[in-house]
Amino acid sequence: MNMHFDHVTLGQRVLFGSGRAAGNLAAEVARLGAGRVMVIASGSESSLAEEVTSRIDVAVFHDDVAPHVPIAHAEAARAVATQNAVDLLVCIGGGSTTGLAKAVALTTGLPIVAVPTTYAGSEATNVWGLTEDARKTTGVDDRVLPGTVIYDAQLTLSLPVELSVASGLNGMAHCVDSMWAPHTDPINRALAAEGIHALAAGLPAVKSDPRGLAGREQALYGAYLSAVAFASAGSGLHHKICHVLGGAYNLPHAQTHATVLPYVLAFNAPAAPEAERRIAAAFGTGTALAGLDALRETLDAPQALKDFGFDETQIPEAVELILPYVPDSNPRPVTATDLDALLRAAHAGETPSL
Incomplete structure (x- = not known):
């Protein structure tokens, strides 16, 4: 049988290395020339986020994260990004955190550097999801694909x-x-x-x-x-x-x-x-x-x-x-x-x- 298919490979930079997250993030922020960084991380990940971002200047930290990205949370995060003239989103956490960064990128077009702390995988997809009135809507948009993913197994040690x-x-x-x-x-x-x-x-x-x-x-x-x-x-x-x-x-x-x-x-x-x-x-x-x-x-x-x-x-x-x-x-x-x-x-x- 003849092989026939149409495949698209998404463009993304992956930096993988245990104990290297802070250094890799600093290098990426410099490479991208970002000056106003918004860090999205849940309150439970705040100490980890501070460690990972210790080598960069952060314009604003945002911790209003919730599962399934309720639309109200997305709109609040978008407003924070706009008010702080953000030019780069850095999300540190699991799927909910990455999902919130994607919700911001969906309407603003801001680039994302994702630093996963779980095995959710959202960081490597161009799929977004929002929940409103107990109904979850998903879609596909290249604007939400993180441009860079930084993997560091040490960041998952706190995950039970x-x-x-x-x-x-x-x-x-x-x-x-x-x-x-x-x-x-x-x-x-x-x-x-x-x-x-x-x-x-x-x-x-x-x-x-x-x-x-x-x-x-x-x-x-x-x-x-x-x-x-x-x-x-x-x-x-x-x-x-x-x-x-x-x-x-x-x-x-x-x-x-x-x-x-x-x-x-x-x-x-x-x-x-x-x-x-x-x-x-x-x-x-x-x-x-x-x-x-x-x-x-x-x-x-x-x-x-x-x-x-x-x-x-x-x-x-x-x-x-x-x-x-x-x-x-x-x-x-x-x-x-x-x-x-x-x-x-x-x-x-x-x-x-x-």
């Missing part, structure tokens, strides 16, 4: 093992979804497979040795690959489900992705044999689901949506909200009955089955 697991499995979800997302291609699949392999090696190492850098470096590397694949391949069924659940019911982002992933994999795998084989090979197991299940067991991964505030009575509404966003290209047709069964299994934490 439980959150590291959930965040890393969020990255794993980017990889799996990229195998059959609407714009997937051989390059995305290659990146996603390597991302699965790296995360499957790195996350157990983080759990067994939380203070060790080797596992956290592997997890960061895998998270970056997962995000690059996702940015090109687009949102598949898994992400459509999780974006609705997060926005409508205020569920925690990483834990929701970590919980829903095996159920989507079990649903799609029989209809996508080539993708299933690649995922299994990346895990080094006989089947993709066996590999994911074994990893989740090793990691004591999140098990049920009911543990994070999702009520069974909300499932019929969630099905109605998700169904219009199911990609036509999903390997298997998705009905309301299918979604209902998937969400009920994920709510209860039942064992996923093909």
Whole structure:
């Protein structure tokens, strides 16, 4: 069969090195010629942010960060940027922090230097998300792609093992979804497979040795690959489900992705044999689901949506909200009955089955 695809690689500078964040950030600010820097970091990350920015002049620190980027928070941050004549955004933190910087860049066009402290992967995508009236809207715009990403595994040492697991499995979800997302291609699949392999090696190492850098470096590397694949391949069924659940019911982002992933994999795998084989090979197991299940067991991964505030009575509404966003290209047709069964299994934490 002839190979035919259309792939776009996003332009981004990546600086990777443990213990190098402050130096790398100072060098980037100088390279970009920025004079008015706005640093976005949550209050819980304030001491870390001060350490990372110790070698640059900061015009304003902004810590009004919230999950799923509520529109009011986005508008407040935009106003701060305008009032302080900011010419560069530096975001230090997880997906919510990066998401807020993207919201500012979306309307101002300001460049972003992202310094991730989790494995969320948002820093490597041109995807933005905003929540208003319990509904999350996402979109794609190159203005929100950080121009530079600074990875430093030392910055993830403060991330507890439980959150590291959930965040890393969020990255794993980017990889799996990229195998059959609407714009997937051989390059995305290659990146996603390597991302699965790296995360499957790195996350157990983080759990067994939380203070060790080797596992956290592997997890960061895998998270970056997962995000690059996702940015090109687009949102598949898994992400459509999780974006609705997060926005409508205020569920925690990483834990929701970590919980829903095996159920989507079990649903799609029989209809996508080539993708299933690649995922299994990346895990080094006989089947993709066996590999994911074994990893989740090793990691004591999140098990049920009911543990994070999702009520069974909300499932019929969630099905109605998700169904219009199911990609036509999903390997298997998705009905309301299918979604209902998937969400009920994920709510209860039942064992996923093909």
